[in-house]
Amino acid sequence: MTTVAEPEIGRARRRKEDHRLITGQTRWTDNITLPGMLHLAILRSPYAHARITRIDVSAARTQPNVVAAFTGADLDNQGTLACAWPVTEDMVAPTYLPMAVDEVRHVGEPVAVVVARDKASAVDALEAIEVEYEPLPVVLDMEAALQPGSPLVHASAGTNKCYHWVFDSAEAGTGGSVADAEAEVTIRRRYVQQRLIPAFMEPRSVIVDPSGGEWTVYSATQIPHIVRFLLAATTGTPEHKIRVIAPDVGGGFGGKLAVTPEEWIAFAVSTKVGRPVKYTETRSESLLSAHHGRDVIQDITLTARRDGTVTGLHVKLIANMGAYLGIVTPGVPLLGAFMYNAIYKIPAYRFECTGVFTNTAKTDAYRGAGRPEATYAIERVMDELAAELNLDPIEVRRRNWIRHEEFPYTTVAGLVYDSGNYEAATEKALALFGYNELRAEQAARRAAGDPVQLGIGISTYTEMCGLAPSRTLGALRYGAGGWESVSIRVLPTGKVEVISGSTPHGQGHDTAWSQIVADQLGVPFEDVTVLHGDTRVAVKGMDTYGSRSLAVGGVAMVQAAERVREKARRVAAHLLECSADDLEWRDGAFRVKGNPDQAKTIPEIALAVFAAHDLPDGVEPSLDAEATYDPSAFSYPHGTHLCAVEVDTETGRVTIRKYVCVDDVGKVINPLIVEGQIHGGVAQGIAQALYEEAVYDESGNLVTGSFAEYLLPSAADLPSIVADRTETPATTHPLGVKGVGEAGTIAATPAVVNAVVDALRPRGVTDIPMPLTPERVWRAANGGDAGAGQNAGGAA
Amino acid sequence: MARVNLVVDGTRYVDEVPPRLLLVQYLREHLGKVGTVIGCDTGNCGACTVLYAAPDGRAQAVKSCSMLAVQADGGEVTTVEGLAAADGTLHPVQRAFHEHHALQCGFCTPGMIVAAVDLLRENPNPTPEEIREGLSGNLCRCTGYENIVRAVTAAAAATNGTAAAAATNGTAAAANGSGAAAPSAPSQAAPVEPAPTTEVAA
Numbered sequence: 001m002t003t004v005a006e007p008e009i010g011r012a013r014r015r016k017e018d019h020r021l022i023t024g025q026t027r028w029t030d031n032i033t034l035p036g037m038l039h040l041a042i043l044r045s046p047y048a049h050a051r052i053t054r055i056d057v058s059a060a061r062t063q064p065n066v067v068a069a070f071t072g073a074d075l076d077n078q079g080t081l082a083c084a085w086p087v088t089e090d091m092v093a094p095t096y097l098p099m100a101v102d103e104v105r106h107v108g109e110p111v112a113v114v115v116a117r118d119k120a121s122a123v124d125a126l127e128a129i130e131v132e133y134e135p136l137p138v139v140l141d142m143e144a145a146l147q148p149g150s151p152l153v154h155a156s157a158g159t160n161k162c163y164h165w166v167f168d169s170a171e172a173g174t175g176g177s178v179a180d181a182e183a184e185v186t187i188r189r190r191y192v193q194q195r196l197i198p199a200f201m202e203p204r205s206v207i208v209d210p211s212g213g214e215w216t217v218y219s220a221t222q223i224p225h226i227v228r229f230l231l232a233a234t235t236g237t238p239e240h241k242i243r244v245i246a247p248d249v250g251g252g253f254g255g256k257l258a259v260t261p262e263e264w265i266a267f268a269v270s271t272k273v274g275r276p277v278k279y280t281e282t283r284s285e286s287l288l289s290a291h292h293g294r295d296v297i298q299d300i301t302l303t304a305r306r307d308g309t310v311t312g313l314h315v316k317l318i319a320n321m322g323a324y325l326g327i328v329t330p331g332v333p334l335l336g337a338f339m340y341n342a343i344y345k346i347p348a349y350r351f352e353c354t355g356v357f358t359n360t361a362k363t364d365a366y367r368g369a370g371r372p373e374a375t376y377a378i379e380r381v382m383d384e385l386a387a388e389l390n391l392d393p394i395e396v397r398r399r400n401w402i403r404h405e406e407f408p409y410t411t412v413a414g415l416v417y418d419s420g421n422y423e424a425a426t427e428k429a430l431a432l433f434g435y436n437e438l439r440a441e442q443a444a445r446r447a448a449g450d451p452v453q454l455g456i457g458i459s460t461y462t463e464m465c466g467l468a469p470s471r472t473l474g475a476l477r478y479g480a481g482g483w484e485s486v487s488i489r490v491l492p493t494g495k496v497e498v499i500s501g502s503t504p505h506g507q508g509h510d511t512a513w514s515q516i517v518a519d520q521l522g523v524p525f526e527d528v529t530v531l532h533g534d535t536r537v538a539v540k541g542m543d544t545y546g547s548r549s550l551a552v553g554g555v556a557m558v559q560a561a562e563r564v565r566e567k568a569r570r571v572a573a574h575l576l577e578c579s580a581d582d583l584e585w586r587d588g589a590f591r592v593k594g595n596p597d598q599a600k601t602i603p604e605i606a607l608a609v610f611a612a613h614d615l616p617d618g619v620e621p622s623l624d625a626e627a628t629y630d631p632s633a634f635s636y637p638h639g640t641h642l643c644a645v646e647v648d649t650e651t652g653r654v655t656i657r658k659y660v661c662v663d664d665v666g667k668v669i670n671p672l673i674v675e676g677q678i679h680g681g682v683a684q685g686i687a688q689a690l691y692e693e694a695v696y697d698e699s700g701n702l703v704t705g706s707f708a709e710y711l712l713p714s715a716a717d718l719p720s721i722v723a724d725r726t727e728t729p730a731t732t733h734p735l736g737v738k739g740v741g742e743a744g745t746i747a748a749t750p751a752v753v754n755a756v757v758d759a760l761r762p763r764g765v766t767d768i769p770m771p772l773t774p775e776r777v778w779r780a781a782n783g784g785d786a787g788a789g790q791n792a793g794g795a796a
Numbered sequence: 797m798a799r800v801n802l803v804v805d806g807t808r809y810v811d812e813v814p815p816r817l818l819l820v821q822y823l824r825e826h827l828g829k830v831g832t833v834i835g836c837d838t839g840n841c842g843a844c845t846v847l848y849a850a851p852d853g854r855a856q857a858v859k860s861c862s863m864l865a866v867q868a869d870g871g872e873v874t875t876v877e878g879l880a881a882a883d884g885t886l887h888p889v890q891r892a893f894h895e896h897h898a899l900q901c902g903f904c905t906p907g908m909i910v911a912a913v914d915l916l917r918e919n920p921n922p923t924p925e926e927i928r929e930g931l932s933g934n935l936c937r938c939t940g941y942e943n944i945v946r947a948v949t950a951a952a953a954a955t956n957g958t959a960a961a962a963a964t965n966g967t968a969a970a971a972n973g974s975g976a977a978a979p980s981a982p983s984q985a986a987p988v989e990p991a992p993t994t995e996v997a998a
Contacts, residue, residue: 018894021902022886022909024831024876031830120814201835201843201903201937250833250903251937283836506901506938672897676939680900683940707840707935715941716932720924723942744940 008515008525012672015511020248027247029205029220030280037207038067040266040279041122043112043129044289045104048140048359048700049151050133052102052111059128060114065121068273069114069129072099078268079235081259083325084226084479087334087355091163094154094357096324098264104133105153105323106361107700108289110261115273119280138359138700142297142318145356153323153357162321162355163330167337167413169349175412176348181312183303187384193373194770195295195320195694197287197704198366199712200505202250204290205280206263208270215270217244219263222252222503223543226327226480228535230259231267246533249505253684254365255290256505257545259327287710288702292694293366295320296333296373300340302381308391308399312348315340315377319355322362329364330355331478335464336370338413342378343422343462343638344400349412359700365545367684367745371463379459379750380757380767387761393754394426394435397460408731415464417636418731421664422460425726429640429662432722438644438658446762452648454657455759459641459751465739466551466635483630484553485540488517488560490623492610494603496523498557500532501541502549507741508673509549515669516554520561521602522588540628547635547739550669555733556629563625564602571609571623572600574616635730637738639663641682643751647759652778654690654756656719663743664726667736671725674740678723681744687713688745689752693771711771800869804829805878813865819858820844822865823875831877831906834861835935842934845907847874847914857914859933876906879913889913892951893944900938908934912948921952 020026057069072078081096099110112129116122137151144150145160153160169175207218215237221227224244232239249256262279270277281290301314319333337351382400386393402409404421411417435456442454467473470481487499498513514528532538542548565585572590573580576598583590590605592598605623608614612621644658661678668674691711695703704710729736749770756772757765765780778784797812804827813822823829823846835843839862848863849855851870860873879887889912892898899905908931915922915930922930927948928941936944 014894015897017902018899021899021905022876022890022893023880024829024906026831026902028830028833028903030833031824120816199937201841201901201935202833203835249901251901253937283838283841508900676897676900676943679940679942680938681940684937706838707836708838712841712935712937714932714935715928715945718928718941720945721940721942 008518009669011515011670013511013515013525013670015508016514017508017510028202028250029207029218029247032207032218032247034207034209034276037276037278038115038117038273039119039122040269040277041114041116041119041126042110042262042265042279043126043131044285045100045107045109045111047104047133047135048107048138049136049153050104051136052100052104052131053134054130054132055112056130057112059130060125063121063125063128065117066125067115067117069112069125070269070272071112072097072101075099075265075268077235077271078264081261081264081324082230082234082327083329084327085331086477087165087330088163088477091330092154092157092159092161093325094157098261098268106359107702108285108361110265113265113269115269115277140358140360140696140698140700142320142356142358145358146318146354153359160357162325162357165334165353167351169412172414174410174414178312178314178348178350181303181348182305183311184306185304185385185388187302187381187388189300189381189384189767191298191300191377191380192769193294193296193298193376195363196293196366196688196692197694197710198253198255198290198293199287199710200251200253200255203281203283203286204256204260204262205278206266207276207278208266209276210270210274211276214241214243215267217242217263217267218247219244220249220256221246221258222249222256222505222545224503224533224535225501225541225543227259227263235267243534243536245535246503252505253367254293254369254545257327257365258291284706287705289361291326291362291364292322293363294373295363298373298377300377300381302385304385306389308385308389308396310344310346310385310400313340313346315351317353319353320360320363321355321357322360323357324362326362326364329362331476332363332365332369333373334370334476336374338415339371339374339464340378341412342375343402343460344378345402346400346412360696367681368742369546371742372685372688372746372749375459375461375463375746376750379461380754383754383757384766387766393458397458401460416633417462418633419728420462420636420638421726421728422638422640425638425662425664426460426640428724428726429642429660432662432724433642433644433658433660435642451650452646453759455645455647455755455757457643457645457751457753457755457758459747459754461747462636462638463743463746464634464636465547465742466631467546467548468634469632470630480542481630482542482548482552483628484542484548484556485626485628486553486556486560487626488564488624490521490564490602490606492607494523494527494606496521496528498528498530499538500530500553500557501538501543502553503533503541503543504549505544507544507549507677508670512550512669512673513557516557517561520558521564523602547741547743550737551635551739552629552631554735554737555631556627558735559627559629560625563627564623567619567623567625568602568605570616570619571605574614575600575605575608631733633732635738637663637665637740637743639743639747641747641751643755645752645755645759647756647777647781649781652774652776652781654772654777656686656752659719660722661744661747662724662726663740664728665740665743666728666730666738668725668727669737674725675723677740678744679721681742682721682748683713683718685745685748686718686752688749689770690772691717798866800865802868802870803872805873805875815864815866817865818861819863819865819868819873820860823860823873829875829877832860832875833903833906835903840935841904842911843904843907845910845934847910848872857911876909879909887913888954889916889948889951892947892954896943896947896950898939898943898947904934904936908936908944912951915948916952916955920956922948924949
């Protein structure tokens with residue numbers, strides 16, 4: 001009789017996923033070859049806005065090894081790409097064809113496709129395609145796009161304004177009116193969230209196999225279930241004939257939370273040619289045409305009293321949709337709408353957002369999706385308030401944050417934060433950081449006029465994740481729900497299959513889910529296998545994004561496990577010839593109370609159920625169970641990040657001296673995985689502050705079109721990250737966990753920028769636009785206009 | 797077409813290939829060695845890194861996207877698939893990556909591991925700064941590199957047989973900071989499968 005020695009939950013288990021990943025046996029989509037498979041190459045528009053006046057693929061069709069070539073008009077079965085989030089009733093939702101027919105609206109938009117025996121022949125044949133374009137006026141600047149007389153991205157819409165969305169605490173009844181807020185001090189700032197590119201390391205790849213009257217779609221996607229549903233809904237293909245499989249997926253960060261033109265084109269083409277077809281993008285194609293992130297102008301007005309208590313917050317956003325709407329494009333800023341008030345007790349709050357079309361690649365979810373933008377704005381203006389009032393920036397936060405004993409707390413945005421302990425996280429972070437010593441060093445360098453100045457930046461954040469209560473999504477007009485589904489099957493030999501509706505792409509679900517179920521069912525960690533990503537295996541799911549898989553899927557998993565135990569209990573009682581009430585579940589088995597050696601484990605019960613020779617009446621021969629959990633609330637992790645930078649005022653170079661973070665993600669299942677998520681999230685947040693920016697030139701060409709220009713940081717560009725935790729469990733579900741996937745990114749960017757501004761504040765610097773390139777920092781430090789610095793990509 | 801005759805992961809291959817075929821494409825498409833991957837098209841990301849020894853030279857890390865298959869004629873290539881021993885025993889760098897959670901999605905991992913193997917051959921006892929510089933040609937989007945640096949430090953210690961090296965190498969311990977778990981040197985007799993009961997105090 002096996003008993004499990006110690007709980008799995010909380011153990012730093014090494015990952016089950018690793019072995020195939022470290023030996024080169026990973027199952028990437030691009031590795032897959034099928035008999036008869038053909039390869040696609042896509043011709044993309046070189047113009048940001050143009051009418052296609054003539055397109056002729058006939059010469060391409062006769063190139064060596066070419067089987068077929070199609071224009072958008074040829075693909076009459078291509079369907080459309082849906083936006084799942086019409087944020088307002090009057091939102092402009094333009095028709096979005098996977099392959100353009102009459103008009104192109106951003107550089108990189110597909111206009112033709114070649115199908116060939118091998119990829120090189122397909123790419124070569126693109127050169128034989130003849131296209132004539134009539135260029136149309138291009139609009140790239142958001143504010144210009146909203147002016148009357150601006151060129152229109154979608155002429156039929158009559159406007160570039162996609163939507164306007166407002167939340168007002170006075171109107172909602174959750175607070176006062178910002179207009180009436182006491183304003184002894186007013187801080188007004190404009191911040192620009194520069195356009196970023198998710199830049200997952202695995203380029204996107206899709207294979208569609210149309211054989212046998214069914215369509216099997218292999219895709220490097222975060223959302224196989226949603227892709228399946230929308231392929232059916234938008235192409236008229238019966239849903240039960242479509243199977244979508246996400247094999248191993250190499251990173252997503254929201255960038256693979258998408259229904260892509262390439263998937264839809266491959267789907268249409270495979271039907272036309274009747275053979276499997278594969279499309280794998282190059283990195284240049286990926287940077288150009290996979291969706292981008294952020295790209296928002298923020299106008300922030302914060303009012304406060306002289307003692308530092310905040311009285312009101314007014315946020316006005318202009319958000320760049322790009323040329324089309326992706327699956328959640330218009331909703332991304334709204335996910336941040338409820339987070340500008342952050343950890344603070346702000347009594348009046350108003351948020352307005354205007355979405356606008358431009359001739360650029362569409363924006364959509366990217367790690368944090370709305371919440372990094374919100375955290376950046378509030379954490380920057382809190383530092384500005386501190387500077388204005390000559391208060392320590394930590395003290396200003398302390399005077400405004402929700403105190404530990406005040407939870408659960410209903411915010412001015414109408415959300416109920418279940419739990420948190422900002423004091424504990426901050427104290428721990430300050431101690432690890434050596435705050436007082438660094439302030440002393442800063443003072444010394446200032447006094448000495450040292451050309452290398454020291455700056456300290458803080459970011460205290462919370463975020464709303466664990467997407468999401470379905471009713472709330474409905475109220476926000478999002479098209480789908482936020483539940484998650486898990487099935488558990490106990491095999492006759494006692495091994496366990498966990499069928500999870502989540503779709504991991506690096507998060508270690510195989511390992512963490514095994515830990516949870518091992519504890520729940522008293523089976524060894526090694527005896528659990530986790531299945532996911534295949535809609536024929538994991539039939540029901542809402543996939544992985546928004547830091548939801550553990551906070552929502554984990555609860556479904558525990559509920560399913562409890563149902564397995566309930567079924568097992570009745571059988572155990574029968575086998576042990578006692579009543580179910582005489583049994584307790586302890587140390588991995590059902591044990592007779594007072595006689596613990598009289599016991600049955602789940603594996604023993606599973607074998608008995610399989611044989612079904614002696615089951616109690618009314619009990620079916622199955623222990624398997626399923627649960628679908630719809631969360632009652634969002635998940636609210638929080639933390640305190642501290643960053644010390646050295647700023648060389650003679651070169652503009654910024655070096656991060658120290659980066660410390662203390663994050664509270666509630667109960668921790670696997671501390672290694674949690675810490676890894678924080679490290680990776682912080683790296684992306686630092687990268688937004690210092691390195692990354694997607695830049696278009698005045699014609700709408702993407703200047704940062706390769707990794708030579710779009711600066712992903714390497715190990716040499718990032719500091720060592722000191723990460724620690726506090727643990728304040730969630731109270732809205734029994735598991736106590738909170739989401740972690742996006743928290744690091746949400747926190748880090750303002751910590752870094754606050755630090756650089758802090759270093760240069762004695763020189764009169766109050767802001768530097770991101771990314772803080774050496775040129776921009778140097779100009780700011782030397783009395784120039786930081787905003788005059790060149791864009792990171794080098795274009796003026 | 798051009799003829800190539802080369803050894804890859806211990807096996808000799810003879811092929812006719814288009815002159816323009818990249819070494820990484822040859823590995824993936826002609827040899828089925830899909831363990832080596834393509835992450836970019838400008839030689840920046842390093843995901844395609846393999847070890848290459850020219851006929852008269854010693855093995856060095858190369859980005860196989862920046863080399864033609866024909867250039868490898870007569871040489872010897874080692875990919876991530878050729879690092880473990882014939883009986884499946886993992887290379888110390890592979891083992892260290894697993895032990896220290898130095899991978900998440902795993903896409904950059906083959907190139908990162910091979911680059912780290914090469915780094916340690918040139919510099920058997922690198923500081924964290926030297927590791928970061930030495931791996932600056934390999935991009936990772938998931939890990940933030942923190943655990944990769946820990947893993948390479950630990951692999952160095954294991955390879956040098958000095959279990960205390962990681963602790964006594966002052967810069968390594970200091971750079972990791974007080975709040976982070978210190979890496980423990982993996983045992984010399986680590987099994988092929990991940991050790992299920994090993995854990996690090998968080």
